[in-house]
Amino acid sequence: MTIDSDHDDFKHWQQCTDVYDFLHQIRLRPGLWLRKESLHDLQSILVGYRVALGVHxxxxxxxxxxxxxxxxxxxxxxxxxxSLGWAAEITRTTPDGATPLSEFFRLLDAYRAQNDQQPSG
Structure with missing residues (x-):
């Protein structure tokens, strides 16, 4: 359900088309998905996402x-x-003035731009 024109991208997780679309929903409302915007929580969610792909x-x-x-x-x-994993590595190297979650999304955008991956959804 759309709340207003500023929230047109909000959708139910079941309407997401791929992991990038799902990550976009987390970016829009991190407090809904992550305790204290924890990057380790995000990594756990993505591990579950990957396991579900395999199971199904x-x-x-x-x-x-x-x-x-x-x-x-x-x-x-x-x-x-x-060997720490990407969440620990990003958390450990986040620059001053940024949060690990904002740094993750900055790096994700750079990764996708470098790999010519278009946004989903």
Whole structure:
């Protein structure tokens, strides 16, 4: 249901078409999905998302699994490799004045722009 014209992008999670569309909904209303905008909560949600894809045999590109494209890209961007996972790595290296969640979405936008991935939804 649309609340007003500023919220036209809001939709129920069941209407999301892929992980990027789902992440857009989280970006719009992080407090609905994440305790204290925790990046670790976001990573847990995405692990569940990936497991559900596998359980239901759904083929969908998913770069957020620990040893996958987003993590590899992040290691390349940061010039380091870590076994901590992307949430811990982003949290640890978030610049002053930013939050780990805002840094994640900044990096996600850069990742998608570099990989020529168009927004969903």
């Amino acid at each position: 045999d759904v083929e969908e590109p998913f770069p957020f699994w620990p040893e996958n494209a987003f993590t590899d890209w992040l290691h390349e961007q940061k010039g380091m490799s870590s």
